[in-house]
Amino acid sequence: MRGNAIHPPSDEELNVYIRTRYQLLGVDISVLPESDPDAPMDQERLLENGRSILRQEVVAADFDIDPQFNLPVPHPAPFVAWTEEVEQ
Amino acid sequence: MRPPQDTVISRRWFLERMAWITTAAAGADALVPRPLLGADRTREYLREIPASNNTLQQVSELTELTISETVDFLRRGVVSPEDLVRAHVDRIDRYDQFYRAYADRPSLDALLASNRSEQDGSYQPLKGVCLAPKDNFYTTDMLTEGGSLVFEGFQPHYDATAVASMRSAGGLIVGKAQMGNLAGGRAQVYGTTIPTTRNAWTPNHVNYSPGGSSSGTGTAVAARMAVAGLGTQTGGSVVGPGNAQGLTCIKPTFGRISLHGVIPLSYTRDHVGPMARNVMDAAILLQILAHPDPNDPRTRGLPPAPNYVGSAAPTLGLNTPVRWPTRVGVFPGWTDPNNEAVARMRGDFLRELESMGNVQLVGEITLPEQWEELTSQPLGGSHGDPTAFFIEPLRRDVRLFGDRLPRFLNGMLQSADTYVKVQQARMLLLRSIQTQLFNQCDVVLTEGSGAFDGTGMPVLCMPIGFDTDPSSGMSVPRGVNLAAPPFGEERLFAVAAAWQARTDYHTVRPEDPVG
Numbered sequence: 214m215r216g217n218a219i220h221p222p223s224d225e226e227l228n229v230y231i232r233t234r235y236q237l238l239g240v241d242i243s244v245l246p247e248s249d250p251d252a253p254m255d256q257e258r259l260l261e262n263g264r265s266i267l268r269q270e271v272v273a274a275d276f277d278i279d280p281q282f283n284l285p286v287p288h289p290a291p292f293v294a295w296t297e298e299v300e301q
Numbered sequence: 302m303r304p305p306q307d308t309v310i311s312r313r314w315f316l317e318r319m320a321w322i323t324t325a326a327a328g329a330d331a332l333v334p335r336p337l338l339g340a341d342r343t344r345e346y347l348r349e350i351p352a353s354n355n356t357l358q359q360v361s362e363l364t365e366l367t368i369s370e371t372v373d374f375l376r377r378g379v380v381s382p383e384d385l386v387r388a389h390v391d392r393i394d395r396y397d398q399f400y401r402a403y404a405d406r407p408s409l410d411a412l413l414a415s416n417r418s419e420q421d422g423s424y425q426p427l428k429g430v431c432l433a434p435k436d437n438f439y440t441t442d443m444l445t446e447g448g449s450l451v452f453e454g455f456q457p458h459y460d461a462t463a464v465a466s467m468r469s470a471g472g473l474i475v476g477k478a479q480m481g482n483l484a485g486g487r488a489q490v491y492g493t494t495i496p497t498t499r500n501a502w503t504p505n506h507v508n509y510s511p512g513g514s515s516s517g518t519g520t521a522v523a524a525r526m527a528v529a530g531l532g533t534q535t536g537g538s539v540v541g542p543g544n545a546q547g548l549t550c551i552k553p554t555f556g557r558i559s560l561h562g563v564i565p566l567s568y569t570r571d572h573v574g575p576m577a578r579n580v581m582d583a584a585i586l587l588q589i590l591a592h593p594d595p596n597d598p599r600t601r602g603l604p605p606a607p608n609y610v611g612s613a614a615p616t617l618g619l620n621t622p623v624r625w626p627t628r629v630g631v632f633p634g635w636t637d638p639n640n641e642a643v644a645r646m647r648g649d650f651l652r653e654l655e656s657m658g659n660v661q662l663v664g665e666i667t668l669p670e671q672w673e674e675l676t677s678q679p680l681g682g683s684h685g686d687p688t689a690f691f692i693e694p695l696r697r698d699v700r701l702f703g704d705r706l707p708r709f710l711n712g713m714l715q716s717a718d719t720y721v722k723v724q725q726a727r728m729l730l731l732r733s734i735q736t737q738l739f740n741q742c743d744v745v746l747t748e749g750s751g752a753f754d755g756t757g758m759p760v761l762c763m764p765i766g767f768d769t770d771p772s773s774g775m776s777v778p779r780g781v782n783l784a785a786p787p788f789g790e791e792r793l794f795a796v797a798a799a800w801q802a803r804t805d806y807h808t809v810r811p812e813d814p815v816g
Contacts, residue, residue, distance in 0.1 A: 234713055239696045245706075253494055253703040262707035266714045269679035273719040276680060278729060285724030287569040289731040290555045290757030290787040291603055 224264060231263040305625050306607045307743070307789035346588055346608045347426045351581070363388035364525040365810070368582040371430050371528060382416050382429025382471075389431040389475050393526045399504045399814035401488075401497045402520040403476035404436045405443040412473055425471030427589065433527035435518050436477040437484060438464050439562035447564045448480040448514070450492045450701040451694045461562025462594045463531055463573050470589050475527055478517030482705045483687075484533060484566040487513035492703045501546050504814035506773035512542030518576050519546040523811060529577040529586055535566045535683070537750045539574035540762035540782050547764040547778030549797060549807055550576040551583045552750070554787050555757025556603055558587070559594035567686035569724075570754055579807045580763065580797035584613035587790065604788060612791035615802035622658025624795035629654060630666040630742030638748070646766040646779055647746075657799050666741045669733035676752045679719060680726035683755070688712025731756040731787075739786045744796055746781055753784045760784045761793040764806040778806065 222230070235242055248257040286292050353370040357379045360366060366374065366385070374380045390409045397403055407415075416429060434440070437447045439457035446452045459465075464474065479488035479498045487510050488498040496507055498516040501523035503509040511520050515532025519542030522530050532539040534552045543550035551574060558573035565571055575586035591606035616624045636647050655662045675681055687709045694701055695709060702709050734756060738745065747753070750760045764780045785792050801807050 231714065235710070238692075238713055240699060240710065240713070241696075242699055244698065244700055253492060254700075254706045259707055259710070263710070263714055266679075266684060266711050269684075270716055270719050273679050273722045276674060276722060276726065278722065278725050280725070283725045283729045285721045286728040287724055288555050288599055288757055289728045291599075292728070 227264045227267055228260050230267070231260055302625070305612065305789070305791040305795065306604060307786045307792055340592075343588055343592070343606065344424050346610045347424070347585065349608070349610045349614065350426070350585060351614055362392075362525070364392050364528075366528065367578050368427070368430055368528055368585050369579075372426060372585075375429060380429075382473075383413060385429040385431060386412050386416055386473060386475075389526065389528075393475065396504075396524065396814055397526060399816055400499050400501060400520050400524050400526065402433070402478055402499075402517040402524065402526060404446060404448070404479045404517065406476035407442055407474070411442065412475065415468075416473055423469070425469075426585070427467060428471030430472050430528050431475040432467055432472045433476055433478045433518050433521040433530035434461075434464055434467075434474060435480045435515050435530070435532050437480060437533060437564040438477070438531060439564075440464055440474060440477060443474070443477050445477065445564070446491070447483050448488055448491065449483045449705075450703065451483065451691070452564065453491060457562065459562060462559035462596060463590050464562070466559075466590050466592070467531075467586075476521070478515070478521050478527075478530060480517055481514030481538070482703050483564070483709070484514045484535060484538060485705050485708060487511060488516040489703075492701070494704055500777070502777045502811040503770065503773045503775045504811075505816065506770075506775065509770055509773050509775070509777070510545060512545030514538040515542045515574075515576065519543060519548060522546070522548055522576055522578060525810065529575065529582050531586075531590075532574050532576050533563060533566075534572045534574050534750070534754060534760075535570045536754050539572070539576060540750055540760055540780075543576055543762040544764075544778075544780030544782070547780065547806065547809065547811075548576050548578060549580045549583050549763045549801070550574055550761065551587055551790060551793065552754070552760045553587055553591065553790050554603075554759050556599040557606070557790070558590045559592075559597040559600050561594055561596035565687070565690050567683040568690075569686060569727075570683050570757075572754070572757075580761075580794055580801055581610070581613045583761070584609040584794050607791055609790060609794060613794040613798045615798045616795075618658055620656060620658040621799050621803045623660055623799045625792065626659045626661070627744060627792060627796060628661045628663050628742040629796070630663050630738075630745040632745060632747045633665050633668060635665075635746050635748055640768075642768045643779055646768065647781070650765045650781065653803070654796075654800070657803070660796075660799075663742050666738055666745060669730075669737035671729075671733070675726050675730040675733065676755075679715075680723055681730070681751060681755055682723065684723075685712035685715035685720050727755055731758075734758070735786055743792055744783045744785045744789070747784050748782070750782055750784070758784055758787055759790050759793060761790075761797055763797050763800065765800075765804075766806060767809070778809075 246255045353373040438461040500511040518530035521527040523546035577583040588609045594600045
């Protein structure tokens with residue numbers, strides 16, 4: 214549960230975070246047009262998508278899953294075949 | 302009769318596997334390849350490719366032939382591999398200016414020389430078969446550009462394992478098929494949103510989508526500019542164009558086909574998928590491609606590939622029975638899409654299916670618990686996956702990624718916590734599907750393939766009828782997706798084989814372009 218002092222960040226705050234993160238990793242998004250619906254991509258759409266991804270972090274964090282019974286598995290289909298074999 | 306592989310993962314195989322791992326871990330510096338027990342077995346299965354009912358005189362053009370017909374005609378000596386190559390190259394020369402299915406092609410001379418080269422007496426079931434892999438498969442003799450400016454001019458110095466396997470079996474790569482930008486959407490002019498590849502059923506109407514992202518392979522196969530091809534699927538990219546173009550395609554269980562030498566989108570969700578004109582051809586390709594690859598550990602340690610070719614052969618008997626007793630389930634709402642004609646078609650399909658031997662229709666299934674949360678973003682997705690592979694071009698110029706840029710930057714915003722949680726959720730989803738969905742049925746008809754892509758379960762698509770596209774007025778095919786538990790490919794092939802034994806939707810071909 215989040216404390217009362219924590220408020221969801223605004224779009225502007227997230228935009229600063231996103232730009233900073235890209236800048237830190239050496240990715241320059243300023244070469245894109247600011248806002249141009251006819252361009253394949255523009256900064257406005259990119260930031261909108263980035264904000265959506267960041268807000269989904271909260272959904273993932275809030276999802277309650279038993280860590281003892283649900284190990285992270287990148288390729289589950291083959292893994293389950295093996296474990297079911299053990300149980301037979 | 303032996304049960305299909307989805308019901309029995311043999312204990313003997315498991316013990317052999319464990320013994321191999323123990324031995325290798327105890328003494329070897331590096332894991333030695335497992336003995337290729339499957340190679341002889343594969344050859345044996347491929348010899349079961351059935352004889353064609355047609356004679357050469359009944360075939361209007363050599364490009365009409367399927368893989369199984371080609372194999373049979375070559376076996377009978379009524380056509381030569383050279384005839385087949387010339388026929389396909391001629392057709393591509395005439396019509397690809399309309400379809401725009403190919404990104405790069407070898408010369409006719411190179412193809413003929415390749416066709417003449419001997420493989421030291423090795424068995425070559427695909428000798429003379431013209432194939433079209435998507436342009437994200439590495440090829441030594443053609444560029445591999447992934448439909449994107451990111452890979453413009455990229456010339457690999459080795460073949461993808463899947464391509465090498467097809468060549469080794471005698472297959473000829475007649476071209477690299479256009480694809481959606483870095484495996485997303487339909488094929489476009491690189492760096493723009495201007496569409497290129499046409500749907501083979503509407504070659505003069507650019508707005509009707511060929512499906513993506515394996516657009517070019519879908520069109521090349523449907524338009525008879527290749528006998529079959531390879532697509533890749535991370536989120537519906539094989540079955541999408543397959544259904545849009547009346548093809549039969551299989552996205553197999555994760556790991557069944559090597560991904561080595563395929564431009565990755567997601568290391569955890571990418572699959573190679575054969576795209577063909579009927580179920581037998583899809584099974585033949587999978588039979589050839591389903592083997593362990595030392596360069597892709599994801600293919601190692603799986604149960605041996607079973608007899609896919611045998612499972613794709615129709616079974617004789619009353620009411621064209623499915624090879625094994627099979628319960629067929631339907632996703633909620635599947636029979637009631639937002640299209641009257643499609644709804645009618647699906648209803649007819651279910652009635653026909655129910656009249657087939659060995660089929661029990663169980664109706665709408667009850668979805669597993671937490672279905673919505675586990676299959677929607679972020680838990681059902683793969684946001685973070687593409688970024689790591691593409692750091693260098695992202696730093697070079699983000700404009701190279703065109704409209705797909707957000708997908709490739711997402712990994713910079715997704716936390717490790719979320720990435721781990723996505724993988725936990727993926728495992729939970731797989732268990733839920735196995736225990737709460739496939740306890741109700743053996744195969745399920747589903748609108749989308751996302752849940753099965755993320756968990757790595759097999760999905761097959763096949764045509765069930767035709768509908769009129771309102772914008773072009775053209776007749777276009779409609780298909781269905783059938784999903785099965787891990788290693789359920791035989792079961793899917795068996796259902797499709799029975800369906801295609803009593804229907805002819807898969808034999809209808811689009812008309813040639815006008816112009």
